[in-house]
Amino acid sequence: MSTIAAVRLVVGDEELLSQRAVSEVIDAAKAEDPGIQVHRGDAGDLTPGISRA
Numbered sequence: 001m002s003t004i005a006a007v008r009l010v011v012g013d014e015e016l017l018s019q020r021a022v023s024e025v026i027d028a029a030k031a032e033d034p035g036i037q038v039h040r041g042d043a044g045d046l047t048p049g050i051s052r053a
Helices: 015-032
Strands: none
């Protein structure tokens, strides 16, 4: 069973800090499962009630 959440939301005004947080989550997920698929998106691109899966 994975210890990494299936969905992780990173918010913040500082782009550098947000990018660092995203990179840390991706690195941890890849360390746990090297074949993991990563899908990145911007919150502004999401539509309520619609899954990007």
